[in-house]
Amino acid sequence: MNEALGYVHGLVGWAFSLAEAYDVPSLIGAGVFFLFAGLALLFACGVVFLRNVVHSALSLTATFICVACLYLSIDADFMGAVQILVYGGAVAVLIVMAIMLTRRDDMAHSNPSRGLWQHAGAAVVSGLFLLGMAAVAVLSPFQSAPQPLGDAAPGLADLMLSHYVLPFEVAAVLLLIAMIGAILLAKGAEES
Amino acid sequence: MGEYGGLGLFFLVALIFPVSALIPAFLLQPRQPTKEKRIPYECGVDTVGKTYVQYRVGYFLYALVFIVFDVETVFLYPWAVRFGHLGLFALIEMFIFIAILAVGLGYAWKKGALSWK
Amino acid sequence: MDFWAISIEIAVTVLMLVTLIADLLLPKETDRRAIAFLTVIGLISVFVFSLGQYHLSSSATFFMGLFIADNYSLFFKQLFILGMIFVVLFSLDYAQKFLRYRGEFYTILLSALLGMCVMASANDFITLFVGLELMTISFYILVGFRMDKTASGEAAVKYLLVGSASTAVMLYGISLIYGATGSFEFMIICRNLHLFYAAGLAGVVLIMAGFFFKLSAIPFHMWAPDVYQGAPTPVTALLAMSSKAAGLAVFMRVLYVAFPILGTYWMHILAAVSALCMIGGNILAIKQKDVKRMLAYSSIAQAGYMMVGMASADYAGIKAVMFYATLYLFANVGAFAVLSVVEEERGGTTHAHLTGLSEASPMLAAVMTISLVSMAGVPPTAGFAGKIYIFTAAVDYGYIWLAFVGFVMSMMSIYYYLLVVRAMYRDLTEQEADYAAPVKYPFAVRLTAILAAVATLGVGVYPDLLAKVTNLASQTFMR
Numbered sequence: 156m157n158e159a160l161g162y163v164h165g166l167v168g169w170a171f172s173l174a175e176a177y178d179v180p181s182l183i184g185a186g187v188f189f190l191f192a193g194l195a196l197l198f199a200c201g202v203v204f205l206r207n208v209v210h211s212a213l214s215l216t217a218t219f220i221c222v223a224c225l226y227l228s229i230d231a232d233f234m235g236a237v238q239i240l241v242y243g244g245a246v247a248v249l250i251v252m253a254i255m256l257t258r259r260d261d262m263a264h265s266n267p268s269r270g271l272w273q274h275a276g277a278a279v280v281s282g283l284f285l286l287g288m289a290a291v292a293v294l295s296p297f298q299s300a301p302q303p304l305g306d307a308a309p310g311l312a313d314l315m316l317s318h319y320v321l322p323f324e325v326a327a328v329l330l331l332i333a334m335i336g337a338i339l340l341a342k343g344a345e346e347s
Numbered sequence: 348m349g350e351y352g353g354l355g356l357f358f359l360v361a362l363i364f365p366v367s368a369l370i371p372a373f374l375l376q377p378r379q380p381t382k383e384k385r386i387p388y389e390c391g392v393d394t395v396g397k398t399y400v401q402y403r404v405g406y407f408l409y410a411l412v413f414i415v416f417d418v419e420t421v422f423l424y425p426w427a428v429r430f431g432h433l434g435l436f437a438l439i440e441m442f443i444f445i446a447i448l449a450v451g452l453g454y455a456w457k458k459g460a461l462s463w464k
Numbered sequence: 465m466d467f468w469a470i471s472i473e474i475a476v477t478v479l480m481l482v483t484l485i486a487d488l489l490l491p492k493e494t495d496r497r498a499i500a501f502l503t504v505i506g507l508i509s510v511f512v513f514s515l516g517q518y519h520l521s522s523s524a525t526f527f528m529g530l531f532i533a534d535n536y537s538l539f540f541k542q543l544f545i546l547g548m549i550f551v552v553l554f555s556l557d558y559a560q561k562f563l564r565y566r567g568e569f570y571t572i573l574l575s576a577l578l579g580m581c582v583m584a585s586a587n588d589f590i591t592l593f594v595g596l597e598l599m600t601i602s603f604y605i606l607v608g609f610r611m612d613k614t615a616s617g618e619a620a621v622k623y624l625l626v627g628s629a630s631t632a633v634m635l636y637g638i639s640l641i642y643g644a645t646g647s648f649e650f651m652i653i654c655r656n657l658h659l660f661y662a663a664g665l666a667g668v669v670l671i672m673a674g675f676f677f678k679l680s681a682i683p684f685h686m687w688a689p690d691v692y693q694g695a696p697t698p699v700t701a702l703l704a705m706s707s708k709a710a711g712l713a714v715f716m717r718v719l720y721v722a723f724p725i726l727g728t729y730w731m732h733i734l735a736a737v738s739a740l741c742m743i744g745g746n747i748l749a750i751k752q753k754d755v756k757r758m759l760a761y762s763s764i765a766q767a768g769y770m771m772v773g774m775a776s777a778d779y780a781g782i783k784a785v786m787f788y789a790t791l792y793l794f795a796n797v798g799a800f801a802v803l804s805v806v807e808e809e810r811g812g813t814t815h816a817h818l819t820g821l822s823e824a825s826p827m828l829a830a831v832m833t834i835s836l837v838s839m840a841g842v843p844p845t846a847g848f849a850g851k852i853y854i855f856t857a858a859v860d861y862g863y864i865w866l867a868f869v870g871f872v873m874s875m876m877s878i879y880y881y882l883l884v885v886r887a888m889y890r891d892l893t894e895q896e897a898d899y900a901a902p903v904k905y906p907f908a909v910r911l912t913a914i915l916a917a918v919a920t921l922g923v924g925v926y927p928d929l930l931a932k933v934t935n936l937a938s939q940t941f942m943r
Binding site: 183187227228233237240241244245246248249252253255256257308309311312313315316317320323324326327328330331333334335337338339341342344345 | 351352355400401402403404406407408410411412413414415417418419420421422424425426428429432433436437440441443444447448450451454455458459460
């Protein structure tokens with residue numbers, strides 16, 4: 156019994172010494188980042204490779220949520236909340252609704268996959284692009300934010316309503332037009 | 348990071364509990380599938396027709412109008428947080444923003460995107 | 465805060481909302497011609513009003529230079545407004561006959577116009593992006609506006625997918641530029657030497673790729689032929705002239721204002737892409753039987769000519785691009801006005817549908833001929849003067865090979881433009897006798913067609929006036 160406790164003690168001591176040797180919070184941060192980035196990539200692959208388009212939609216929603224977790228992990232609270240609210244919620248629902256609009260008896264092969272050569276070509280091209288972008292990320296010094304973002308909403312409000320008024324109002328027109336267009340295309344498709 | 352760590356832990360625990368209950372069930376269950384057993388369970392009544400049917404466009408239009416106003420909320424929220432400091436000009440801007448989208452709501456209403464026929 | 469600077473945008477927005485509300489208030493049975501006339505009258509008054517905004521002093525800006533109303537942007541805005549007036553006029557009957565949602569058609573046309581105007585004045589990446597998205601989203605909708613034709617819906621989906629991909633590429637580029645320089649504003653980015661790091665260079669390349677997509681430049685042109693062919697004819701006209709001119713206007717501003725220090729890099733990319741466009745566009749156009757599809761390939765080539773002017777990055781080059789964009793607008797209005805009448809009357813736009821147009825309607829055939837000859841760049845039309853300006857600017861800058869390619873390719877292009885002319889003017893055989901029956905078309909089409917043809921010939925014979933205006937516009941830009 157005492158021996159076992161001694162082992163545990165030793166293990167805890169070892170963990171603490173490791174924690175002192177390395178910067179644990181940043182290690183955890185890196186771990187969280189790689190976890191969610193990996194999951195996001197995995198689910199993104201699912202969107203492409205799953206045969207059933209409903210499963211693809213589910214996978215896409217999971218990707219959205221993983222991206223939201225990535226935002227949260229870098230303290231971009233507002234972005235994370237918006238990502239979950241708009242993408243994880245509304246866009247996901249819209250995609251599923253759009254799938255249900257299509258006429259199909261069986262969803263088993265609704266997301267057909269291309270042949271091997273197309274896959275290989277796409278893999279090569281996107282791999283090269285990924286390599287190039289990784290090189291860019293490594294080689295260039297990025298300007299980081301002067302201080303942690305914290306609560307971003309008030310800062311966003313200041314920017315949106317003073318500096319970027321014009322894009323803000325144009326965005327309202329953009330939303331309006333997108334809604335009108337979507338309504339009339341959907342209704343037109345139904346009526347004809 | 349810290350607060351979300353707690354949240355993450357919470358989710359992790361929430362995940363472990365059902366999974367740890369499901370795994371023994373999965374391992375212990377007797378497997379005797381019959382055709383009857385494999386049909387979807389629908390309140391004990393036999394299923395009729397195909398599982399996937401074509402939905403009416405009305406659902407889609409509802410979702411569509413919802414998403415537009417969902418995005419509008421995203422714009423409204425920072426303004427509301429900062430309302431006290433922003434002053435009259437921001438208020439007018441916001442009213443223009445809302446007015447433009449209200450025209451969209453009027454459009455959706457008049458064109459019957461909100462009616463359930 | 466200078467509301468004078470955004471007066472055109474405010475006017476267009478108000479007009480857009482008025483058309484939308486008018487469509488809601490008008491009874492269902494009435495046709496929507498009233499809205500079309502309202503649009504035309506509103507746009508004409510905005511055009512006349514905007515004439516007074518040309519200035520010699522420093523340009524007005526809105527919010528610390530994020531939005532700049534200089535002569536350059538003003539010129540392009542007037543071009544877009546003019547194009548829109550013409551399109552609304554010649555599509556009056558087309559809209560009545562083929563479009564189910566006639567009222568919204570004008571609303572969405574105006575929102576596209578608003579997007580273009582914002583783009584022309586954008587002086588930072590956020591304003592640029594929102595303007596660009598407003599324009600492209602409006603076009604996605606407009607392309608799919610013909611509910612009776614599956615090709616239209618297919619074209620819209622294709623355009624949406626390719627367009628979204630290109631938007632993503634451009635956004636990625638913008639984010640890299642922001643990461644490298646810490647700003648979205650052109651005036652601040654241009655001074656930042658971090659642009660020379662890998663992130664800056666990659667960002668510039670991705671932004672350029674995004675623009676090449678929007679301009680349907682080779683090798684990013686795959687979507688253009690199908691979309692041009694499937695879209696309603698008036699929308700195709702707008703895609704070819706206004707959307708392309710808007711893309712070019714903001715592309716020039718991005719390159720010249722935000723990234724001038726990288727000029728030695730992007731000039732070569734531009735030169736290479738413009739050569740590809742001129743060669744590929746003209747060669748691919750030869751085989752086309754459908755005139756709309758042919759004009760899609762020809763528009764790729766025309767974008768190539770305009771990019772030659774951009775590659776010679778000085779004020780003569782800008783002036784030449786503005787001149788060329790104007791005359792290309794007139795040529796397009798003429799050609800598409802005729803095509804929309806032909807589509808209405810004969811149900812298609814292939815060479816066969818154009819057969820015997822010279823007997824059915826000599827006026828339409830003449831306007832079509834003048835427009836096509838101007839696109840080919842044959843004197844005495846405006847296209848000749850425009851090409852002279854562009855190739856002179858290129859030669860002066862040292863791009864002799866580019867001017868040579870452009871010259872040879874425009875010689876070649878005469879062939880496929882004349883194929884259309886031959887279809888219209890050749891003698892009819894016995895079986896085709898009913899093609900000689902007169903074609904009916906309203907006064908508005910006659911007006912637009914004649915105006916476009918007169919403008920094409922007028923600019924060709926007497927280019928000085930337009931040259932002076934473009935001079936004024938480009939000088940304030942390069943200050």
